[in-house]
Amino acid sequence: MVSDLNFSYSFIDGRGGYFCRGCGGGNLFSGLDLGKLPIANELLPSQDSEIEKFPLHLRVCIDCGLGQVADVVTPERIFRDYRYLSSISSTFLQHAAEFVETLVNQKMFEAGDWVLEIASNDGYLLKNFLRLNIAAVGIEPAENVALISKSLGIETITEFFSSQLAEKILEEYGYPKFIIANNVMAHVPDLIDFIKGLSLLCGPKTQISIENPSLANILIGLQFDTIYHEHYSYLSATAVSNLANINGLHLFKVEELTIHGGSNRYWLKRLDSQISSHESVARIKNFEAENGLFDPQLWEAYAGRVEEILRDFLFWLQTTKKIGRRIYGYGAAAKASTILNSVDVELGLITSIADASLEKQNRFMPPHAIPIISPRTLLDEKPTDVVIFPWNIKNEIADLLRNSLDSKTRLWCVIPNMHEIGCK
Ligand SMILES: [Zn+2]
Numbered sequence: 001m002v003s004d005l006n007f008s009y010s011f012i013d014g015r016g017g018y019f020c021r022g023c024g025g026g027n028l029f030s031g032l033d034l035g036k037l038p039i040a041n042e043l044l045p046s047q048d049s050e051i052e053k054f055p056l057h058l059r060v061c062i063d064c065g066l067g068q069v070a071d072v073v074t075p076e077r078i079f080r081d082y083r084y085l086s087s088i089s090s091t092f093l094q095h096a097a098e099f100v101e102t103l104v105n106q107k108m109f110e111a112g113d114w115v116l117e118i119a120s121n122d123g124y125l126l127k128n129f130l131r132l133n134i135a136a137v138g139i140e141p142a143e144n145v146a147l148i149s150k151s152l153g154i155e156t157i158t159e160f161f162s163s164q165l166a167e168k169i170l171e172e173y174g175y176p177k178f179i180i181a182n183n184v185m186a187h188v189p190d191l192i193d194f195i196k197g198l199s200l201l202c203g204p205k206t207q208i209s210i211e212n213p214s215l216a217n218i219l220i221g222l223q224f225d226t227i228y229h230e231h232y233s234y235l236s237a238t239a240v241s242n243l244a245n246i247n248g249l250h251l252f253k254v255e256e257l258t259i260h261g262g263s264n265r266y267w268l269k270r271l272d273s274q275i276s277s278h279e280s281v282a283r284i285k286n287f288e289a290e291n292g293l294f295d296p297q298l299w300e301a302y303a304g305r306v307e308e309i310l311r312d313f314l315f316w317l318q319t320t321k322k323i324g325r326r327i328y329g330y331g332a333a334a335k336a337s338t339i340l341n342s343v344d345v346e347l348g349l350i351t352s353i354a355d356a357s358l359e360k361q362n363r364f365m366p367p368h369a370i371p372i373i374s375p376r377t378l379l380d381e382k383p384t385d386v387v388i389f390p391w392n393i394k395n396e397i398a399d400l401l402r403n404s405l406d407s408k409t410r411l412w413c414v415i416p417n418m419h420e421i422g423c424k
């Protein structure tokens with residue numbers, strides 16, 4: 001039985017076998033082995049800082065459809081001093097505001113209703129509810145990030161979400177009308193306890209909305225750079241549907257979103273809820289099966305394709321540098337870390353990486369300590385080529401750079417293959 005297994009911090013058994021983080025089964029196959037990489041968001045404080053590397057190997061469960069990496073790094077290490085702020089991107093801010101507007105237009109809320117967001121980050125989403133006088137509570141374990149949310153007047157609990165915390169919240173506040181868990185389920189090592197927590201807080205009228213990049217996009221869209229240690233799980237509609245059922249919940253709708261290069265929004269309700277189900281669930285589950293999401297042979301071919309992309313990128317860097325061009329990066333995000341460390345990019349190939357986040361500037365990107373600079377410095381240093389790493393917001397960044405850079409500066413993106421970003 002699932003409950004007999006110890007899921008906290010490791011799902012590797014004593015004999016080196018693996019159990020699925022979602023269903024507890026033992027039928028996992030290898031999706032993509034990226035070798036040993038540093039923790040993606042752990043930027044170096046100085047050029048000679050030591051780098052710790054950990055294995056990063058995506059496996060897929062045949063039984064429930066969940067993609068996963070072994071949780072060799074504890075969440076305390078990854079998330080206590082988290083440097084990712086949602087409000088850094090105007091795309092994310094707009095996405096959050098539009099979502100809240102849609103909910104309110106549907107007249108989902110009545111007097112006395114309240115909203116709970118798990119992993120509320122800097123308050124980028126909940127501030128929209130507050131503006132409309134709808135009560136909202138956020139849960140954000142990263143203390144540095146929660147402080148920003150609190151300064152906006154958002155009630156924020158600085159803890160990791162768990163079934164234990166869910167019980168306390170239920171006692172204190174009652175059932176929320178709406179629970180939002182965006183881009184967080186991937187970050188949870190003890191997924192079963194997390195879903196149990198959701199289930200506890202899901203009243204007869206509660207709806208749960210979960211946004212997460214989908215395993216289908218990692219496979220079909222070649223988005224392997226979204227695989228990193230802090231993403232323990234890689235969701236699919238098939239997996240969410242199975243995990244919900246195991247825990248007294250029901251997946252009743254799936255929406256396909258363009259945010260983050262293609263995410264799914266999963267809607268859950270209580271098994272006994274009156275809310276009617278939507279055709280999208282069966283449709284997307286079929287799509288996943290038809291596209292080989294749970295086919296080990298297809299993943300094997302995929303690994304070969306990823307190797308090719310990485311080889312092309314390194315070759316481009318070396319040949320472009322050789323002819324004297326000045327290559328910079330933009331976006332010192334986790335995606336950049338996965339790619340740069342997977343090819344072990346040599347010192348000097350990329351001069352610096354610009355990032356708008358003050359939290360990241362003046363730090364260094366592993367493996368060979370590429371300095372992180374401000375976008376202003378990037379413009380002053382007049383690069384000839386800029387590689388934009390966050391491909392999910394590449395147009396937003398490209399527009400921004402084109403306004404200020406020499407028109408001859410070339411802008412590039414590595415995913416889904418090395419390409420120049422065309423002018424609009
Ligand atoms: Zn499973």
